[in-house]
Amino acid sequence: MNNSLTINSILRFIVLILAQALVFNNINFIGSVNPYPYILFILLFPVNNNRTLFIFLSFMLGLFVDIFSDSGGVNAAACVTIAFIRPAVLKFAFGMIYEHQIIKFNNTEFGNRVIYFSILTFIHHLIVFTMEVFNISSIILILQKTLFSGIFTILLCVLISILFSNKD
Amino acid sequence: MQQIINFVIRNKTTLLFLLLFVIAFGLTIQSHSYHRSKFINSANFLTGGIYESANNIMAYFGLREQNNILVEENRQLRALVYNRGDSTITSTTSTDSIFSNGRYRMRSAKVINNNYSATKNYLTINRGEKHGVKEDFGVMTSKGIVGIIDNTSNGYARILSILNTKSRINAQLKTSNHIGSLEWNGESSEIVQLSDISKFAPVKQGDTIVTGGQSSIFPKGIPIGSIEDFTLDVGGDTYTVNVRLFNDMTNLSHVYIIENLDAEEIKLLENPIDEQ
Numbered sequence: 476m477n478n479s480l481t482i483n484s485i486l487r488f489i490v491l492i493l494a495q496a497l498v499f500n501n502i503n504f505i506g507s508v509n510p511y512p513y514i515l516f517i518l519l520f521p522v523n524n525n526r527t528l529f530i531f532l533s534f535m536l537g538l539f540v541d542i543f544s545d546s547g548g549v550n551a552a553a554c555v556t557i558a559f560i561r562p563a564v565l566k567f568a569f570g571m572i573y574e575h576q577i578i579k580f581n582n583t584e585f586g587n588r589v590i591y592f593s594i595l596t597f598i599h600h601l602i603v604f605t606m607e608v609f610n611i612s613s614i615i616l617i618l619q620k621t622l623f624s625g626i627f628t629i630l631l632c633v634l635i636s637i638l639f640s641n642k643d
Numbered sequence: 644m645q646q647i648i649n650f651v652i653r654n655k656t657t658l659l660f661l662l663l664f665v666i667a668f669g670l671t672i673q674s675h676s677y678h679r680s681k682f683i684n685s686a687n688f689l690t691g692g693i694y695e696s697a698n699n700i701m702a703y704f705g706l707r708e709q710n711n712i713l714v715e716e717n718r719q720l721r722a723l724v725y726n727r728g729d730s731t732i733t734s735t736t737s738t739d740s741i742f743s744n745g746r747y748r749m750r751s752a753k754v755i756n757n758n759y760s761a762t763k764n765y766l767t768i769n770r771g772e773k774h775g776v777k778e779d780f781g782v783m784t785s786k787g788i789v790g791i792i793d794n795t796s797n798g799y800a801r802i803l804s805i806l807n808t809k810s811r812i813n814a815q816l817k818t819s820n821h822i823g824s825l826e827w828n829g830e831s832s833e834i835v836q837l838s839d840i841s842k843f844a845p846v847k848q849g850d851t852i853v854t855g856g857q858s859s860i861f862p863k864g865i866p867i868g869s870i871e872d873f874t875l876d877v878g879g880d881t882y883t884v885n886v887r888l889f890n891d892m893t894n895l896s897h898v899y900i901i902e903n904l905d906a907e908e909i910k911l912l913e914n915p916i917d918e919q
Contacts, residue, residue, distance in 0.1 A: 493693070496690075496693070496694075497693075497694075497697050500758070503759070503760045503893070506760070506831070506832065507759075507760035507761075507832070508760070509760055526656045527655055527656055527659055530656060530659050530660055530663065531659065531663070534663040534666075534667070537667065538667075541670070542684065542685060542687070542689075542690055543685055543690050543693075544685070544758065544761075545674075545684055545685050545758065545763075545765040545767075545801065546671075546674070546761065546763070547670050547671040547672075547673065547674025547675065548666070548667035548668065548669065548670030548671040548674070549667070549671050551663070551666075551667035551670065552664055552667035552668055552671065555660055555663045555664050555667065556660075556664065558660075559656070559657075559660040606668075606671050607761060607762060607763065608762050608829070609671075609675055613829075616762075616829070
């Protein structure tokens with residue numbers, strides 16, 4: 476059980492990075508809107524697991540995406556942040572189930588899952604675009620990009636998580 | 644001592660988070676400052692290899708279009724060759740100095756990764772140090788300029804695109820010698836801004852903007868774009884001109900790398916002046 480979970484995570488890590496670099500970075504919907512569904516790795520990481528390892532893996536995930544998209548360290552910074560605040564968001568979105576540490580993302584309610592995805596996605600995107608533009612006077616541009624990319628990412632994340640959920 | 648260790652163990656998640664966040668922030672700052680980030684870039688062996696194999700497949704989808712571009716360029720070059728004896732084209736015209744005069748060496752390359760949606764865009768090409776490509780070489784297509792090489796590895800190089808808010812390229816009007824600096828405000832991938840054009844310059848809508856030849860990177864007279872509109876600055880001394888690019892930056896495949904063989908000599912000559 477534990478072993479298959481590890482292999483599953485490693486596979487997800489590699490596939491999501493490649494998909495982000497080769498497909499999702501090149502969508503450029505209406506000129507410049509790109510989704511970042513690679514954060515699914517962080518969103519769907521098993522809950523009752525080593526937090527230190529989780530934060531470190533999130534950092535590596537972001538760093539690889541940064542190397543592929545030449546963005547310095549913006550994705551790495553955003554990824555460690557959402558990995559760090561994930562427990563709080565989980566508690567907010569799922570309430571009791573999280574308290575008992577028996578959370579399985581496939582079995583959670585759809586509404587709760589969308590709320591959980593949305594909060595983390597918007598925080599991630601806000602950090603990414605703030606650090607990428609790095610100019611507080613273009614705050615409108617930052618918010619605009621966050622909103623458009625965020626909606627796109629949430630849609631894709633929900634779709635992918637439904638498509639690949641193995642109901643047992 | 645015991646207490647410090649206890650503190651570290653108790654807060655190890657928070658401390659790790661802070662440490663990694665600071666590292667990531669440092670990398671971001673480093674990539675924003677002009678001095679190039681050495682190892683977080685797409686021109687390394689791993690990412691370059693992956694991009695190249697993906698490009699080997701994707702390249703087939705644009706073959707027809709690329710053929711048309713090449714035929715069009717051949718037509719231009721042939722027209723140039725057969726019209727050489729013509730009195731209208733003398734050796735001082737811009738295009739001649741690129742191709743026939745021995746100051747510039749041209750190399751061809753293929754774009755294997757192209758970004759244009761962020762505010763700081765880079766391209767990756769499949770030529771690197773082993774092909775003799777170095778930093779600060781210019782890159783152009785048959786239609787206009789693309790950017791400047793800012794990072795190289797053994798087999799790949801990264802281009803700082805003109806669609807990057809860090810990019811500054813010397814440019815001028817084709818009709819007169821008023822120079823300005825070509826920048827990008829991060830908004831549209833078709834329009835770049837030419838600032839610091841003197842108010843005495845004859846700026847007209849539709850006029851051509853070419854490279855200025857004041858830097859040692861690009862030869863003078865490579866086309867960039869045409870004037871879309873222009874506004875007088877608040878100070879009233881200079882124009883800021885919106886330039887519509889000739890190049891479609893969203894669809895690049897074959898590019899040329901320009902090496903200025905005199906660049907070293909020019910740099911040597913100019914450096915002592917800078918230091919004073």
